[in-house]
Amino acid sequence: MTQQPFSRPGAIDLSALKRPAAPPASAAPGGAAGAGGAPAGSGGPAGSSYAVEVTEATFQATIEASMTAPVLLVFYSPTRLPESVQMAEDLATLSSELEGRFLVGLVDIDAAPAIAQAVQLQSIPFVYAVIDGRPAPLIQDVLPLDELRTALVQVGQQLTAQGITGRHQPRSAAPVEEGDEDAVDPRYAPAEDALGAGDYAGAVAEYEKLLAGNPADAEAAAGLAMATVLVRTDGVDPEAALAAADAAPDDVEAQTLVADVDLVSGRVDEAFTRLVDLVRRTAGGDRDRAREHLLGLFAAVGNDDARVLRGRQNLASALF
Numbered sequence: 311m312t313q314q315p316f317s318r319p320g321a322i323d324l325s326a327l328k329r330p331a332a333p334p335a336s337a338a339p340g341g342a343a344g345a346g347g348a349p350a351g352s353g354g355p356a357g358s359s360y361a362v363e364v365t366e367a368t369f370q371a372t373i374e375a376s377m378t379a380p381v382l383l384v385f386y387s388p389t390r391l392p393e394s395v396q397m398a399e400d401l402a403t404l405s406s407e408l409e410g411r412f413l414v415g416l417v418d419i420d421a422a423p424a425i426a427q428a429v430q431l432q433s434i435p436f437v438y439a440v441i442d443g444r445p446a447p448l449i450q451d452v453l454p455l456d457e458l459r460t461a462l463v464q465v466g467q468q469l470t471a472q473g474i475t476g477r478h479q480p481r482s483a484a485p486v487e488e489g490d491e492d493a494v495d496p497r498y499a500p501a502e503d504a505l506g507a508g509d510y511a512g513a514v515a516e517y518e519k520l521l522a523g524n525p526a527d528a529e530a531a532a533g534l535a536m537a538t539v540l541v542r543t544d545g546v547d548p549e550a551a552l553a554a555a556d557a558a559p560d561d562v563e564a565q566t567l568v569a570d571v572d573l574v575s576g577r578v579d580e581a582f583t584r585l586v587d588l589v590r591r592t593a594g595g596d597r598d599r600a601r602e603h604l605l606g607l608f609a610a611v612g613n614d615d616a617r618v619l620r621g622r623q624n625l626a627s628a629l630f
Contacts, residue, residue, distance in 0.1 A: 359480035361402035361414040370626040379476035394435035410477035535609035582621035
């Protein structure tokens with residue numbers, strides 16, 4: 311990670327909930343890092359199904375999760391400000407109470423100093439609300455559980471008023487029973503039938519129905535992402551698309567279309583590389599469009615695919 315500011319404009323105005331405070335010098339993130347870990351006594355993110363420990367390897371994926379529903383990025387330090395550990399635990403607890411309204415990403419800056427450096431963290435504790443990949447400062451003081459609960463309820467109400475109502479799926483799941491891996495969920499049959507018939511627009515409509523009923527349905531989201539790519543490339547002349555992209559290397563529409571063509575043709579790494587390079591070359595709205603398109607291609611391929619993991623690492627490098 312390079313040391314670049316984490317300063318993209320926030321998607322919402324949360325300044326009324328921010329609690330500025332002058333932290334003690336010992337709370338600054340500079341200096342030698344000590345041995346860090348998860349919040350004290352938890353062995354992990356306080357046992358919550360909606361909280362995750364964030365490392366350099368998982369930072370970008372945690373940010374990407376904000377495309378589904380808001381993420382709270384919580385920076386704390388067991389060695390520099392022990393009180394921040396309790397606050398991290400409390401936020402993890404509240405994530406369970408709110409049943410997926412927020413995913414809490416816990417960043418122990420002793421264990422992951424590069425993340426603190428990348429976002430130019432100035433004090434701890436610090437909490438960012440991240441929506442659609444864009445951060446907004448939320449809390450920068452140690453608050454008791456009741457005040458944290460009130461703050462998150464207020465944030466949730468503000469988000470709902472703006473039409474942001476998605477929820478995260480639990481991060482822990484029941485084990486798959488033997489033989490269940492081949493079972494076909496009938497909910498997805500209409501979409502799969504449409505895909506098989508080449509009716510890509512129909513498949514998009516079916517997946518959208520599923521997501522309207524459950525915005526956290528990861529399988530439907532992945533299906534929608536791939537069906538959308540198929541709609542965009544249906545009838546496209548690959549050679550003509552490539553010629554247009556070569557003639558306009560910074561044209562977002564031309565470059566994203568060729569990336570789509572590469573993806574459906576099996577040139578997955580080439581598609582990802584094209585868009586990562588576009589992110590590096592562009593700024594502002596063009597950069598956001600390129601990044602969001604790339605996230606859609608990641609979803610279409612599948613989050614566990616090794617090529618997606620490499621693509622995420624390259625995107626993180628391009629962004630930070």
